């Protein structure tokens with residue numbers, strides 16, 4: 001390995017990148033926008049659910065019940081005036097997501113010390129929201145019953161202790177996710193393209209006739225991207241800690257080290273894609289599909305892996321972001337040490353070694369033929 | 370025979386502060402082979418692009434086939450064939466598919482496409498290769514095929530931007546015999562080249578330096594007035610900014 | 620018009636020349652749909668739980684049994700030492716711990732309302748909240764069952780009237796995630812393919828130089844763009860049906876609405892995404908840039924589409940911003956057609972907004988796309 005030659009290739013690649021300020025703009029502005037958007041949009045807790053109320057009883061008691069719905073921060077209540085046959089229009093027009101219907105002699109039944117039933121119809125197209133709506137309704141009914149019976153409560157208390165993120169904010173959760181997304185994008189996507197591009201345009205041959213060895217080419221070409229990935233990653237982290245108030249409990253050095261490991265894994269992924277794809281277009285499509293959605297959906301970024309069926313959990317073991325997320329979250333919030341993250345570190349390292357070995361072999365044979 | 374095919378008056382193109390073509394004034398008549406010489410970066414491609422309606426001039430006038438480059442670039446496109454400096458066929462299509470495609474987009478009828486395709490394949494001598502991907506052809510064949518494809522619609526004016534770079538001498542000679550035939554048939558050929566032997570084949574050549582036209586005449590007259598034996602020496606002298614006349618004439 | 624035909628034919632020839640491309644176009648999306656369709660569920664299940672039963676009485680063991688009988692929690696260990704529990708959570712061995720105090724059974728029977736403690740790893744705020752909710756639910760149910768057996772412990776005084784809640788879930792009785800998510804994923808896949816393909820293909824022709832050759836042909840700008848884009852429109856449309864068909868075979872989802880309506884909407888939507896592709900191609904200088912831009916575009920579209928973050932949850936200004944996101948409309952449309960069987964009159968607003976947006980995007984892109992170089 002000759003550092004001078006590596007530097008020459010890196011310099012050339014770097015010029016490629018900065019020659020066109022547009023790329024730089026995309027690489028450095030977009031992540032900030034992304035972070036901002038997540039910051040505001042990432043809220044899985046439902047709110048402002050519109051509930052149509054049909055109060056056939058119109059008694060003091062029924063109004064009391066409705067007031068409880070109105071008092072809840074989750075519901076926005078309005079009275080439904082239309083005909084009963086057209087009830088479904090409420091859902092079809094997306095005017096309401098639940099309909100609360102109180103029968104005619106609701107108060108009378110309750111005062112006569114009989115159980116009275118109210119009905120809530122929920123638009124369950126979004127099953128998750130439906131479950132939440134259902135739970136909130138039940139909660140209101142339970143409270144209402146407690147009010148009726150003069151306030152007897154559960155025969156025990158449940159005290160919950162939320163660690164690391166007591167207010168249960170979403171930022172500590174999604175900032176690491178965005179970090180993973182960006183690093184994977186820059187490392188895997190960019191490498192896969194740069195190498196196929198050179199293959200296609202014939203400049204690779206040009207480089208190959210020089211006394212450079214394949215390893216030097218690869219290292220030289222990916223170095224600038226490692227640098228960019230690091231800059232971008234640091235930017236996200238700084239914004240996350242300052243603007244989004246994500247705690248940083250653990251070791252900065254360890255985080256940087258493991259970030260480098262993750263970048264290495266992502267680069268190896270990009271390399272292998274570029275060695276198997278025959279054209280730039282194929283490499284790009286592959287890289288796009290293989291990095292964006294799995295990193296977003298199969299890494300535990302948004303959807304908890306444990307809830308997924310077993311085959312998917314198996315698939316997720318080869319998604320590098322899965323391990324990196326644990327690492328970043330662990331170091332930032334829990335202050336994990338490397339010993340505590342050994343499993344994740346070993347997975348990432350193992351994947352890098354395997355991918356690198358395969359692409360190295362493929363790359364060398366491709367060229368020597 | 371003396372109709373005007375291409376005429377420009379102070380045609381200028383700037384990229385930012387840089388002037389790539391500077392007040393170019395030329396007149397090319399029908400049936401002429403007009404050579405366009407100049408060092409790399411002299412502005413030849415830029416000038417051709419303006420004439421083909423691909424690039425708007427910054428200043429000056431130009432008409433091609435009687436149409437104005439500002440207002441009627443679409444009308445110009447019906448009357449010209451253009452072979453760009455970069456390879457201009459689809460290399461992932463076969464020869465036959467490429468010809469079908471270009472014939473089609475020029476609006477030829479399928480029968481006519483078929484006829485011209487056969488003629489072209491015949492002429493280039495590619496009979497056995499019609500189902501081959503274009504990327505697998507030798508460059509000389511590719512270039513002649515590209516010329517044929519740019520000419521499928523039988524345009525009166527043809528712009529060729531370095532059509533023979535990288536082509537072997539024999540193929541180049543064949544290429545130029547086609548150009549001569551075209552000119553004899555009354556077509557105007559506007560060609561750029563870095564080969565001075567090719568310059569000798571042109572009826573008139575113009576030499577550009579840093580965007581400016583510095584010489585324009587027939588090869589014979591140029592050699593005579595600069596007192597050199599071949600175009601090569603004339604060219605080198607001119608682009609080197611020497612006073613081109615030999616010392617004894619001073 | 621025949622010129623466009625030649626353009627289309629050429630494009631198809633090029634696409635189908637590469638085997639890998641065919642696989643990427645038709646097999647990849649199906650695989651992705653299957654994988655993601657199963658993956659994307661907001662449900663929180665199998666929360667790893669440590670039980671600290673310090674009482675070890677009959678009652679406390681009953682509670683433990685209740686927690687082990689649900690798939691919402693997976694009991695991963697028993698440990699009474701709080702320090703050890705803390706370490707386990709710290710080391711990602713468990714996400715939560717349930718601590719049943721000493722003398723729980725005795726205090727419970729005496730009506731002393733003993734205090735059960737739950738420690739939750741709050742990294743994932745959403746999951747943390749949900750797991751506390753689950754635990755509360757399980758405990759409440761257990762307590763209610765206790766009350767029925769031993770009236771003395773009843774939570775509420777007897778003889779008080781009770782309000783009962785009767786729930787009716789419409790459209791998705793079993794609350795199956797796939798029913799909601801799979802159509803959404805189809806939209807995402809469709810968008811990726813159509814946007815990326817059209818952007819890359821235009822930029823590629825410019826990079827290689829063939830676009831310049833096309834520009835000197837008498838093809839009008841409209842013909843040139845149509846000829847370039849119609850193939851992708853057709854491909855994406857076919858793709859839509861392939862993925863839709865596969866989804867119906869593989870997932871237990873039902874389609875209540877009209878296929879004709881859905882196809883029409885899909886067609887309108889694809890116009891927009893292909894327009895976005897052209898827009899990207901006019902901004903990007905190289906295929907690499909086009910890819911980058913698409914990647915970010917895609918993330919923004921996706922996040923703001925309501926696929927998994929309901930738009931209603933966002934602050935008002937972001938909700939207003941989503942009005943500019945074409946994916947938002949088609950996402951809502953496909954879900955409503957699938958589950959509610961909504962007719963066009965209910966989708967009218969979404970449709971015209973989407974179409975207007977699509978027309979604008981397309982118009983701007985076409986105007987930006989010049990038949991000249993640089």
Ligand SMILES: Nc1ncnc2c1ncn2[C@@H]1O[C@H](COP(=O)(O)OP(=O)(O)OP(=O)(O)O)[C@@H](O)[C@H]1O
Pocket residue numbers: 384389407408409410411412413414415416454993
């Ligand atoms: N789109 C553009 N933007 C900026 N500068 C340009 C652009 N196109 C060409 N130039 C510059 O204009 C000058 C003339 O370029 P042109 O391609 O016309 O030269 P040429 O005579 O064709 O050279 P060659 O023999 O190398 O083909 C060059 O210096 C080139 O860098």
Ligand SMILES: [Mg+2]
Pocket residue numbers: 413414415454530
């Ligand atoms: Mg040139």
